[in-house]
Amino acid sequence: MYLDSGATSQKPIQVIEAESDFYKNSNAAVHRGAHLLAEEASIAYEGARIKVADFIGADVEETIFTKSATESINAIAYSFSNVAKNSRFFLKAGDEIVVSEMEHHANLIPWQQLAKRTGAKLRWFSVTSDGRLDLQDIDSLINKNTKVVAITHQSNVLGTIPPIQLIVERAKSVGAFTVLDACQSAPHFKINVADLDVDFLAFSGHKMLGPTGIGVLWGRQELLLEMEPFLFGGSMIDSVEMESATWAALPRKFEAGVPNMAQAVGLGVAVDYLNNVGMENIHQHELKLTQQLLNGLSHIQGVKVIGPTDLIDRGGVVSFVIDGVHPHDVGQVLDQYGIAVRTGHHCAWPLMRKLNQVGTTRASLHLYNTESDVEKLLATIPSVQSYFKVNK
Numbered sequence: 001m002y003l004d005s006g007a008t009s010q011k012p013i014q015v016i017e018a019e020s021d022f023y024k025n026s027n028a029a030v031h032r033g034a035h036l037l038a039e040e041a042s043i044a045y046e047g048a049r050i051k052v053a054d055f056i057g058a059d060v061e062e063t064i065f066t067k068s069a070t071e072s073i074n075a076i077a078y079s080f081s082n083v084a085k086n087s088r089f090f091l092k093a094g095d096e097i098v099v100s101e102m103e104h105h106a107n108l109i110p111w112q113q114l115a116k117r118t119g120a121k122l123r124w125f126s127v128t129s130d131g132r133l134d135l136q137d138i139d140s141l142i143n144k145n146t147k148v149v150a151i152t153h154q155s156n157v158l159g160t161i162p163p164i165q166l167i168v169e170r171a172k173s174v175g176a177f178t179v180l181d182a183c184q185s186a187p188h189f190k191i192n193v194a195d196l197d198v199d200f201l202a203f204s205g206h207k208m209l210g211p212t213g214i215g216v217l218w219g220r221q222e223l224l225l226e227m228e229p230f231l232f233g234g235s236m237i238d239s240v241e242m243e244s245a246t247w248a249a250l251p252r253k254f255e256a257g258v259p260n261m262a263q264a265v266g267l268g269v270a271v272d273y274l275n276n277v278g279m280e281n282i283h284q285h286e287l288k289l290t291q292q293l294l295n296g297l298s299h300i301q302g303v304k305v306i307g308p309t310d311l312i313d314r315g316g317v318v319s320f321v322i323d324g325v326h327p328h329d330v331g332q333v334l335d336q337y338g339i340a341v342r343t344g345h346h347c348a349w350p351l352m353r354k355l356n357q358v359g360t361t362r363a364s365l366h367l368y369n370t371e372s373d374v375e376k377l378l379a380t381i382p383s384v385q386s387y388f389k390v391n392k
């Protein structure tokens, strides 16, 4: 029983077959060969881009394939320090970058590094004891010195969905760029870049039923046009001289080298799959299971949910701790009962410290989970407590 979709989702057979079918029938380097196979490969690859762009309400030119969300976020952060001094992306001492205490390391460390490289200051929203962002000081936190606000759309530890609209409005009012980490949202509910009104968005294919090795970076066209590429080489050029080169049009300017073609095609089919089920159906299904899980956990003595205990602005990621048992031990015993959960710091060390936890046990849901999965987890927790003799 798989309750670890926050780490990576399982894949429908259609996705696995699409990837394998690409290798069997269409494998050639996209945008390069003059032969029919290369044309077929390019059509399949660009077809996937159209599906992904459509999925997030974006233009195809603004939808860039990377290898992962981690790469997407690093790419943006790198681009902010790889520009001329007169560029609006240029960061320097006195500028500020705002993140939050609930960020995954992938949306924290690239900004720490950017701050180090440029002399800018890293600042952050703190997290309240009930697992929400503390917005009290938003007006002083996001101020005229703020150049970038990079925030998660849904915490991979707590399930919390921060008030993105409020944060984006504040960021825009001071002229800061906004970056949204949509790793835990894009797979679970409908997202639309126009509605979100952010400047950049990143997510991974493998958490949304797609293959590993494929991620998405979306950016506003006017910004992508101005930004420098972060990878240089084949396929991203318009013309090349011995001492200089010019860049291809979007999105290829940001896709140097032969891309992860089969993976992109697999992601396109994952998007079809999600669309066929319907993102709203997926969302409602996961909310129902989350409610069941939260209710059940609240009735087990010695168990505490870490994060919001109601369904307000939260998704299907539920972290909990069992009094007297280390999360790794919880995970190990649950595994003996055939239940796969994630345990530990979940790539969010500062958050664990803030919440005074060495780690948590995390159950994360997706469309294939059922009420009986949740029931089984709830029924097994007392066995874990018995095993460690911590029953109350």
Ligand SMILES: Cc1ncc(COP(=O)(O)O)c(C=O)c1O
Residues within 6 Å of the ligand: 006, 007, 068, 069, 070, 071, 104, 106, 107, 152, 154, 155, 156, 181, 183, 184, 204, 206, 347
């Ligand atoms: C919120 C969040 N951001 C970023 C990432 C990084 O994604 P990836 O490892 O696919 O690059 C993850 C993965 O767990 C995540 O949950």
